Amino acid sequence: MDEYRVIEAKSPIFYSKYERKSELQHQTHYCPGCGHGVVHKLIAEAIADLGMQDRTIFVSPVGCSVFAYYYFDTGNVQAAHGRASAVATAVKRANPESLVISYQGDGDLAAIGTAEIIHAANRGEKITVFFVNNAIYGMTGGQMAPTTLIGQESTTSPWGRRPSNEGYPLHMAELLSTLQAPVYVERVALNDNKNIMKARKAVRKALELQREGAGFTFVELLSPCPTIWKMTPQESRKWIEEKMLAVFPLGVYRDRKLEAVNDGVPQVTVAKVLGLDQPEEEPKVEPAIVAEAHPDLRVNIAGFGGQGVLLLGQILAEMGMRAGREVSWLPSYGPEMRSGSAHCYVCLAKEQVGSPLAEHPDVLIAMNEISLHKFAKQVGAHGAVFYNGSKLPAGLPPHQAMMYCVPASEIADKLGTTKAMNMVMLGALLELTHTLPKESAFAVLKAKVRNANLLEVDCRAIEAGMHCLREQREGLLADTHNSELTHSR
C-alpha cells in the first residue's frame, strides 16, 4: 500500500540544515502538534514526486509560517501580510514555467488579504494556494480570525464569538467556488491519518494541475494549533473533528475539466507586457562613446518638480548605458504635479548595480536649498556637492564633501531658458568627474530633444556648466557669474 509507506528520511525538498537558529539546525520553529509541519511535509513530498524542485517558487506569508523559507530548498519569496497571492501572481506571470505556491494562514488570507485572494482567484491566476485554517491568529497570540467558530474564545472575543457582534465564520472554499475562474477547490483536514492521506492527494492534485497549465487551484487545510487552543496535540485533533468539521465541511468544491478551462487565449505574461518576448532586434543607437575614465559613480539629483531633476538623471543613465556601463535610475517624488519635492538616484557602474539606492552618493546635485540641507550630509569626504546658487546659504553646517556653487538657474536664464538649468549642472558634473565625455551628452540630447533651438541651448548650457566649474576649480573668479562663487570645504 504505497499510500501508507513510512517515510524515514527528510524530504530532499527541505534544506539539510535549517539556518534560522544555529542551535536548532534540525528543528522547525513550529510548536509540537502544529499542522504547519504536516502541510510542509505534504507539499515537499509532492514537489519531489513531481520533479519540480528547481522550478518551484514558494511564497510565504506573515503568520506562524513566515519562516517557511528557512525550510524549503526552492525559490522563496516572503510577502507582506495578506499579499502572498498577489505576489504569487507576479511571480507566476514573470516566470510562467515555474510552480508557484502561495502559502497562507486564515488571518493572512481571509482577513487582511481578502481582496488579494478573491481577485487572484477571479482572474484565474495559474498558482496554487494552500490555505492553512486553524480558526485563530497563531503568531500574534490568539486573536479572532475570520474563521473563528461561533462561541470560540479568542483574546479579541473573550466571551466567545457571537454572530451579532463579530459575524459568522468565513467559508473561503465555498466563497471562492462561487467564482467562475477557479479550476480546483477542495477542503481537507489534518485531524487523523485518513484525512491526512486525503490532504496529501489534494495537495498533489493542485500542484499537478498547475504543472499542466491549469488555472487557479486552492486547498484549504483545517489545521491544529495546540498552543493557542490550549490543548494537547491529541485534543486539538479531536477538536477539529468534533467542532471544525461541522462548520467547515470537507470535500471538493470545484473540479473543472481542463479542456473547459482554456479559452485558447494565453494569460499575459510580464515578459509580454514589457515586450521582452520578442526576438531581440539590434538596438538602433548611435555608436557608443566610451569614456576613458570609468570610475563607478553614484549621484543624487534633488530639487523641486519642474527643475528637470528626473530628466537629468535619465540623461545621465542613458549616457552611461551607451558607454556600456551598468546603470540604474531610481526616481522619487511627491504627489504634486509641479513644485513638489523630487529626487532621483543614478548609479553608473562597471559591475551590475546591486542596489539602485544611493544614500551615500559620490555627488549630490542640489537644485534648491531644501535639498542641500536634506542631502548634503550624506555625501562623504571624497564626494562633491553642486548647489544651484552663487553662494552657499547661511547657516549651512560644515560638511566633509567639496562644495561647489553653480548658479545653474541664473546661467540658464542668460542662455534663454531657465529650463536648461539641469544641463548646466550636467556640464559641471562632467567637468568634475570626467566619467563620460560631453559628446555623449550631446548624442543623448540629440535623440531626445526634437526642438532644434532648445537642443542648441541645452548643449550650450552643458558647455557653460563645464566652464563654470573649471573656473571655480582654477580659482578664477573673473566674470560676473563667478565673482561671488564660494568654494569651501
Ligand SMILES: Cc1ncc(C[n+]2csc(CCOP(=O)(O)OP(=O)(O)O)c2C)c(N)n1
Ligand atoms: C500589516 C500587518 N498587520 C498585522 C500584523 C500582525 N500579524 C502578524 S501575523 C498575524 C496573523 C497571523 O494569523 P494567521 O494568518 O491565521 O497565521 P497563523 O499564525 O495562525 O499560522 C497578524 C495579524 C502584521 N505583521 N502586519
Ligand code: SF4
Ligand atoms: S502557535 Fe499554533 S499555528 Fe503557530 S506554530 Fe504554534 S501551533 Fe502552530
